Amino acid sequence: MKSKTLAAWLAFVAGPFGAHRFYLRGWGDWLGWLLPVPTLAGAYGVLRMWSLGQDDAISWVLTPILGFTFAGCCLTAIVYGLMKPEDWNRRFNPGAAPDAPAGRTSWTTIWAVVLALMVGAAVLMTSIAISFQGYFEKQVEEGREISQ
Structure with missing residues (x-):
């Protein structure tokens, strides 16, 4: 039985590393193995930004990738948490009854949704x-070079 609450928390906390996909679909899920790639690329961008500053073009391209990956995983946590128990059990617990306890929403599920919404929106913005x-700083610099 796949728990909706656990899947929502895994998507929120460890989603950028594919934990929720491995939990729901097993170790053979190719997207679960692919998720760490943009996560690590974005983390490398953050490290470059910390060491080289915001003027580094590679860091301002790579850094948002981490944020978008994390925001996408927060959105996945919200979708999982708001899914109807019948839909959850039909999709992830096909042999179970439509009202099986694994698909029910509890307060811990609601907290996962609330935190994923707050943190995901902040990270996305x-x-x-x-x-x-x-991007705009780079455009201003190029405009100054052209005008001289």
């Missing part, structure tokens, strides 16, 4: 701000 700031 920060990622957008970082990417646009880097």
Whole structure:
């Protein structure tokens, strides 16, 4: 039996490393193995930004990838948490009764949804701000070079 609450928390906490996909679909899930790639690329961008500053073009391209990956996993946690118990059990617990306890929503499920919404929105807005700031600063620099 696959628990909706556990899947929502795994998507929120360890989703960028594919934990929720491995829990629901097993170790053979190719997307679960693919999720750490953008996560690690974005983490490398964050490390570059910390060491080289925001003027590094590679860091302002890679850093938002981490944020978008994490925000996507938060969205997945929200979708899992808000799924009807009948739909959850039909999809992830096909042999179980439609009202099986694994698909029910509890307060811990609701907290996973609330935290995923708050943190995911903040991470998404920060990622957008970082990417646009880097892009527009680069455009201003190129405009200054052209005007001279």
